[in-house]
Amino acid sequence: MEFVTFLIDFVLHVDKYLEAFVQTYGLWVYGLLFLVIFVETGVVVMPFLPGDSLLFVVGAMCGVGLMSYPLSVGLLLAAAILGNQSNYAIGRRIGPRVFQWDNSRFFNKNAFDQAHAFYERYGGITIVAARFMPFLRTFAPFVAGVAQMTRTRFALYDLLGGTLWVGGIITVGYFFGNFPWVKLHLDKIIWAMILVPGLVILWGAWRSRSRGAGTNS
Numbered sequence: 001m002e003f004v005t006f007l008i009d010f011v012l013h014v015d016k017y018l019e020a021f022v023q024t025y026g027l028w029v030y031g032l033l034f035l036v037i038f039v040e041t042g043v044v045v046m047p048f049l050p051g052d053s054l055l056f057v058v059g060a061m062c063g064v065g066l067m068s069y070p071l072s073v074g075l076l077l078a079a080a081i082l083g084n085q086s087n088y089a090i091g092r093r094i095g096p097r098v099f100q101w102d103n104s105r106f107f108n109k110n111a112f113d114q115a116h117a118f119y120e121r122y123g124g125i126t127i128v129a130a131r132f133m134p135f136l137r138t139f140a141p142f143v144a145g146v147a148q149m150t151r152t153r154f155a156l157y158d159l160l161g162g163t164l165w166v167g168g169i170i171t172v173g174y175f176f177g178n179f180p181w182v183k184l185h186l187d188k189i190i191w192a193m194i195l196v197p198g199l200v201i202l203w204g205a206w207r208s209r210s211r212g213a214g215t216n217s
Contacts, residue, residue, distance in 0.1 A: 018054070018057055018058070018061065019061065019066070022061065022066050022067065029067070030067075030071065030072070030075055033054070033058065033072070033075070033076060033079075034075055034076065034078070034079045035079075036054060037051065037054070037055075037076050037079040037080055037083060037166075038079040038080075038082060038083040038086075039083070040083065040137075040138065041079070041080050041083030041084050041087060041137060041138060041141070042082065042083030042084065042085075042086035042087045043083075043086075043087070043138075051134060051137065052132070052134065052169055055076065055165070055166060055169040055170050055173065056169050056170075056172065056173035056177060057173060057177065058072050058076070058170055058173060059072075059169065059170035059171060059172060059173020059174040059175075059177050060173045060174070060177025060178050060182075060183075061177075062170065062173070062174050063173070063174045063175065063177055063178050064178055069170070069174060072170060073166060073167055073170050073171075076166050076170070077162055077163060077166045077167065080131075080162040080165060080166050081158055081159060081162045084127070084141040084158045084161075084162065085141075085155070085158065087138070087141040087142045087145065088141040088142070088144055088145040088149075088151075088154055088158075089145060090142060090145060091141065091142040091143060091144065091145020091146040091147075092145035092146070092148065093145075094145075094146065124144075124149065124153055124154070124157050125157070126140050126143075126144075127140055127141065127144060127154065127157035127158060127161050128157055128160055128161035128164065129161075130161070131161040131162065131164065131165035132165060137165075141154070141158070
């Protein structure tokens with residue numbers, strides 16, 4: 001319970017934690033950030049780690065000179081791409097056996113099924129779109145591996161999606177993250193980053209189900 005409380009506080013106040021880490025450990029912060037992004041995108045049981053908010057805060061810190069913009073973008077882009085490649089490789093290795101897993105503390109089968117349905121409907125572009133959707137971005141490369149998507153095609157979408165996600169959000173944070181209004185309402189912005197993509201997914205699933213029901217009737 002204490003870990004869950006700490007995790008929620010870390011996600012909502014990642015700016016304070018990251019700034020303290022930078023001031024205390026200096027360049028080691030880049031290693032920590034690489035690890036967080038790699039694990040969040042590369043380990044299918046770790047979808048709860050901060051991604052969008054972390055990148056935004058990194059951009060804001062680059063904007064005030066606490067961190068290097070080119071180093072942050074390059075390093076975290078590498079982490080995002082390698083994480084997806086790892087997740088994809090795990091999916092290819094495990095294959096159809098995953099469909100026999102049950103809900104557990106570390107695996108949400110409903111979330112996996114939603115990612116699978118989304119992937120089946122929209123194909124490879126899911127790899128790009130899922131980058132901007134918490135939870136879904138952790139499962140999408142795994143599902144691509146399970147579905148035996150060709151490695152070359154996956155790598156292309158992985159590179160495109162990773163570049164847009166890492167480069168885009170860090171750049172937005174760089175230019176806008178230090179506005180007084182943004183800093184004052186950062187916790188609300190982080191909640192929006194988490195909830196809005198989820199609502200979009202639910203709305204899309206509802207629309208798809210409604211159309212399916214209409215067709216069947």
